Amino acid sequence: MTRFDLTGKTAVITGAGRGIGRALARGLAEAGAQVAVVSRSQAQLDELVQEIEQAGGRAFAIAADITESGAPEQVVQATIEQFGGLHILVNNAGMNIRSKALDVTEEEWDRITALDLKAAFFMAQAAGKVMCEQKYGRIVNIASVGGLVALRTGVVYAASKAGVIQMTRVLALEWSKFGVCVNTIAPWYFRTPLTETLLNDPAYLQDILNRTPMGRIGELEDLIGPAIFLASDAAAYISGQTIAVDGGMSVYGF
Numbered sequence: 001m002t003r004f005d006l007t008g009k010t011a012v013i014t015g016a017g018r019g020i021g022r023a024l025a026r027g028l029a030e031a032g033a034q035v036a037v038v039s040r041s042q043a044q045l046d047e048l049v050q051e052i053e054q055a056g057g058r059a060f061a062i063a064a065d066i067t068e069s070g071a072p073e074q075v076v077q078a079t080i081e082q083f084g085g086l087h088i089l090v091n092n093a094g095m096n097i098r099s100k101a102l103d104v105t106e107e108e109w110d111r112i113t114a115l116d117l118k119a120a121f122f123m124a125q126a127a128g129k130v131m132c133e134q135k136y137g138r139i140v141n142i143a144s145v146g147g148l149v150a151l152r153t154g155v156v157y158a159a160s161k162a163g164v165i166q167m168t169r170v171l172a173l174e175w176s177k178f179g180v181c182v183n184t185i186a187p188w189y190f191r192t193p194l195t196e197t198l199l200n201d202p203a204y205l206q207d208i209l210n211r212t213p214m215g216r217i218g219e220l221e222d223l224i225g226p227a228i229f230l231a232s233d234a235a236a237y238i239s240g241q242t243i244a245v246d247g248g249m250s251v252y253g254f
C-alpha cells in the first residue's frame with residue numbers, strides 16, 4: 001500500500017453535492033477512503049453515493065446546512081456512527097456574492113462569511129476534537145487564489161478565503177503535535193455551478209486566460225491529486241501550508 005493510499009480512512013467532504021466537492025469525494029473514494037458526503041441537497045448526495053458505490057467505494061449521505069448552529073458536530077457524529085471513525089475533513093463548501101466593496105450589505109457579509117469562514121472553522125473544530133484525541137487527522141481546507149492575491153470577484157469572499165488560509169496556519173500550530181495536519185488548497189477558476197455564468201462570458205474567460213500562464217482554466221481532475229496527497233500519509237510532515245492549484249496564475253506578475 002503506498003503512502004498515498006487512503007484505505008482504512010474515513011473522510012468527510014462538505015459541499016459534495018456538486019462541483020469541486022463532488023469531484024473530491026469521488027477522488028478520495030477511488031483512493032480507498034470511506035466518504036461521508038455533505039451538502040443541503042439529499043437528492044444530489046444520494047446520486048453521488050450511488051455513483052461511488054457502483055465504482056466499488058463506500059459512501060454515506062449527510063444532508064445538512066453546515067452554517068446552522070450545531071450542524072458541524074452533528075455531521076461528525078453521524079460520520080462516526082456510520083463508519084466508526086473520522087480521519088480526514090475536506091472543508092469545501094463555499095459561496096460568493098460578487099458585490100463591489102462600496103455596495104456590500106451586512107446581509108451579504110453575513111451570508112458569505114457564515115459559510116466560507118465560520119462554518120469552515122466550526123467543521124474543523126468538530127473534526128479536530130476527534131482527530132486530536134486519536135492523535136491522527138488530516139484537514140484540507142478549500143480556499144481560493146482570491147485569498148492570496150486581489151481578485152475582482154468580491155472583497156468579502158477574499159477576506160473569508162484569506163481568513164481560511166490564516167486559520168489553517170494557526171490550527172496547524174495548535175494541532176500538529178497531535179498528528180493533525182491542516183493545509184489548504186487555493187484554486188483558480190474551475191468550471192462549476194459557482195463559476196458557470198462567469199466562464200460562459202467569452203470576454204471574462206479571455207481575461208482569465210490572459211492571467212493564467214498555463215493558458216487554460218482548471219479541470220476538476222487537477223484538484224484530486226493535491227487533495228489526496230494532503231489527505232494521505234504522504235503529507236505527514238506538511239502542516240499549515242497552502243497549495244495554489246492555479247495554472248501559475250498567483251505568480252504571474254507581468
Ligand SMILES: NC(=O)C1=CN([C@@H]2O[C@H](COP(=O)(O)OP(=O)(O)OC[C@H]3O[C@@H](n4cnc5c(N)ncnc54)[C@H](O)[C@@H]3O)[C@@H](O)[C@H]2O)C=CC1
Nearest residue numbers: 015017018019020039065066094144187189190192193194
Ligand atoms: N469553482 C471555482 O472556480 C473555485 C471554487 N473555489 C472554492 O471551492 C469550493 C467549491 O466551489 P464550487 O464547487 O465551485 O461551488 P458550487 O457552488 O458548485 O458547490 C458548492 C457546494 O457547497 C454546497 N453548500 C453551499 N452552502 C452550503 C451549506 N450552507 N451547507 C452545506 N453545503 C453547502 C452546495 O450545495 C454545493 O454542493 C468553494 O469553497 C469555493 O469558494 C475556489 C476557487 C475557485
Ligand SMILES: C[C@H](O)[C@@H]1OC(=O)[C@H](O)[C@@H]1O
Nearest residue numbers: 096144146153187188189
Ligand atoms: C477564483 C475565485 O475563487 C472564483 O471567483 C469567483 O467569483 C468564484 O466565486 C470563484 O470562487
